[in-house]
Amino acid sequence: MGKTVYLDNAATTMADPAVVKAMLPYYSEKYGNPSSLHAFGREAAQALEESRATIAKALGCEADEIVFTSGGTESDNLAILGVAALAKTKRVITTAIEHPAVLKTCDYLEANGFEVVRLPVDRYGILRLADLERALSKEAAAVSVMHANNEVGSVQPIEAIAKLCAGKGVPLHVDAVQSFGKLPIELSKAPISLLSVSSHKIHGPKGAGALFVRRGVKLSPRLLGGGHERGLRSGTENVSGIVGFAKAAEIARRNRVKNCRKMSLLRDRLAKRVLAANKGAWLNGPTGVKRLCNNANFSFPGIEGEALVLRLDAEGIAASTGSACSSKSLKPSHVLLAMGLTPVQAHGSLRLTLSRFTTAREIDYAAGKIAQVVKELGGFSNVSREEAMRRV
Numbered sequence: 151m152g153k154t155v156y157l158d159n160a161a162t163t164m165a166d167p168a169v170v171k172a173m174l175p176y177y178s179e180k181y182g183n184p185s186s187l188h189a190f191g192r193e194a195a196q197a198l199e200e201s202r203a204t205i206a207k208a209l210g211c212e213a214d215e216i217v218f219t220s221g222g223t224e225s226d227n228l229a230i231l232g233v234a235a236l237a238k239t240k241r242v243i244t245t246a247i248e249h250p251a252v253l254k255t256c257d258y259l260e261a262n263g264f265e266v267v268r269l270p271v272d273r274y275g276i277l278r279l280a281d282l283e284r285a286l287s288k289e290a291a292a293v294s295v296m297h298a299n300n301e302v303g304s305v306q307p308i309e310a311i312a313k314l315c316a317g318k319g320v321p322l323h324v325d326a327v328q329s330f331g332k333l334p335i336e337l338s339k340a341p342i343s344l345l346s347v348s349s350h351k352i353h354g355p356k357g358a359g360a361l362f363v364r365r366g367v368k369l370s371p372r373l374l375g376g377g378h379e380r381g382l383r384s385g386t387e388n389v390s391g392i393v394g395f396a397k398a399a400e401i402a403r404r405n406r407v408k409n410c411r412k413m414s415l416l417r418d419r420l421a422k423r424v425l426a427a428n429k430g431a432w433l434n435g436p437t438g439v440k441r442l443c444n445n446a447n448f449s450f451p452g453i454e455g456e457a458l459v460l461r462l463d464a465e466g467i468a469a470s471t472g473s474a475c476s477s478k479s480l481k482p483s484h485v486l487l488a489m490g491l492t493p494v495q496a497h498g499s500l501r502l503t504l505s506r507f508t509t510a511r512e513i514d515y516a517a518g519k520i521a522q523v524v525k526e527l528g529g530f531s532n533v534s535r536e537e538a539m540r541r542v
Contacts, residue, residue: 154466155512159351159444160300160328160503161470165394166353172397173355176390184387185376194389201396205360208399209345210336212365217379218387221359222327223251224372225346228361228383229323230255230294232369233344234264237291241265244294245277246488247304249325252294253484264291273490274436275304282311286318292343293322297329301485301501302435303445305333309340316341321367327351327359331402332410332443343367349391353505354398358391409506410443416504416513421446423517428524434486434499444504449491453498453527461523462500467516470501 156164176197182190184198199213206213219225230252234242244256246268253268260266267290269281277295286293293315298305308324315322321343326335331352337345344367349358363369363382375384402409421433424446434447450458455471462469471483482496502516 152466153515154468155516156468157502157504157508157512157516158468158470159505159508160501162350162356163353163505164507165350165355166398166401168401169354169394169397173390173394176393180389184389185378197389197393198387201392204396205347205399208330208335208403209347209362210338211362214380215337215362215364217361217363217382218392219359219361219383220357220388221350222249222325222346222348224383225348225359225361226251226294226323226325227255228369228372229344229346229363230259230292231372232382233292233321233323233367234259235370236368239289239291241267241288241290242292242294243267243269243282243285243290243320245269245271245296247271247275247299247301247485248294248296249300249327252296252325256294271304271488274440275299275302275434275485275489276436276440277306277311279307279310279314282314286314286320290318290320293320294325295322296325296327297335298326298333298442298445299435299485300328301483302447302489303328303442304435305329305440305442308342312341315343328442331399331406332413334406337362337364344369349395349398352398352402355391355394358388358395360395405506413504413506413508414443416508416510417444417446419510420502420504420513420517421448423514424448424520427517427521431524434489434491444508446502446504448500448502449486449495450498450500450524451495453524455497455499457527458498458500458520458523461527462516462519465519465523467519470503471497471499 180193182194184195202216203213205216256266267285271277295311297308312322323344324342325346327348330347343364345362347360350356371382373384378384431448431450459469459471482493486496
């Protein structure tokens with residue numbers, strides 16, 4: 151394969167070389183168990199607590215409000231199931247466009263006697279506050295709403311959502327896996343009860359994440375054992391991964407504004423070129439500040455997304471046609487369906503997500519190859535252009 155361009159950063163990101171360098175000593179020299187009493191253990195424990203303080207600073211909260219996990223999925227599960235297990239009310243509220251880590255957790259609760267309210271979104275993937283307000287007119291155990299969507303990049307009015315939930319005394323869980331490091335998050339000011347973040351979305355290693363648990367919020371642990379992480383997540387902590395996560399969070403916090411400005415400009419350049427070269431294609435989701443800085447999601451009438459992704463892969467371009475966690479499924483994107491697209495339209499989607507390492511040259515190469523591949527595939531689609539263009 152010749153030139154390669156990685157545009158699937160919502161799935162995972164390249165580890166920053168500075169992150170890898172920070173991690174290496176914790177594999178060979180500083181390999182102690184942080185629960186051990188000897189010098190090796192104390193050294194690891196100190197690294198753990200320093201990392202906890204770094205993550206807390208990035209989120210604008212206190213260090214003792216950070217619980218380390220294996221990533222976003224575990225954090226989401228711990229937050230929702232942990233609150234639900236102690237709740238007197240068997241009713242939870244979420245949206246129709248959440249990540250599978252939230253939706254499948256809610257499905258589990260529903261199968262075990264809970265009522266699950268899945269709120270709709272508008273055609274841009276934004277929750278209507280009036281719908282949430284109506285849902286909160288009845289008692290609820292918890293609300294779970296993502297900060298920014300992983301497929302179309304729609305940014306929810308999370309501060310307004312938090313105020314509505316706080317006004318009703320209902321704990322709010324926020325999945326901030328995609329927004330962390332890209333959007334400002336100041337937990338000391340927003341009444342959010344629980345918030346999930348993940349390392350490998352911000353150029354850190356896979357296998358490390360965290361859950362913010364506001365002081366006073368009670369959770370039932372999902373993993374039982376030695377009582378690690380204040381008894382909320384038993385199991386020896388992934389010290390090397392957590393150190394890398396903290397380093398990635400520090401870099402992201404320090405350079406957030408500059409990096410997001412760069413990604414926004416490149417994203418807009420990509421969108422402009424793709425739409426100009428592919429008449430009839432459209433951009434799914436909102437524009438401007440209501441869209442995550444690194445996300446572009448297109449629909450191409452008459453083209454199957456899976457075929458498009460595979461052909462682009464042959465040209466050295468990594469992309470996706472939906473959430474990476476479910477991209478091997480041939481089902482249409484639940485996010486695009488919730489936004490009003492038909493199953494045919496949803497099947498013709500392409501998600502391109504940038505990172506701070508993406509270059510203008512890569513964007514131009516990708517835009518040119520997309521136009522070429524779409525033209526090649528257009529004559530082989532078994533879906534008529536007219537059928538695909540019928541918008542709901």
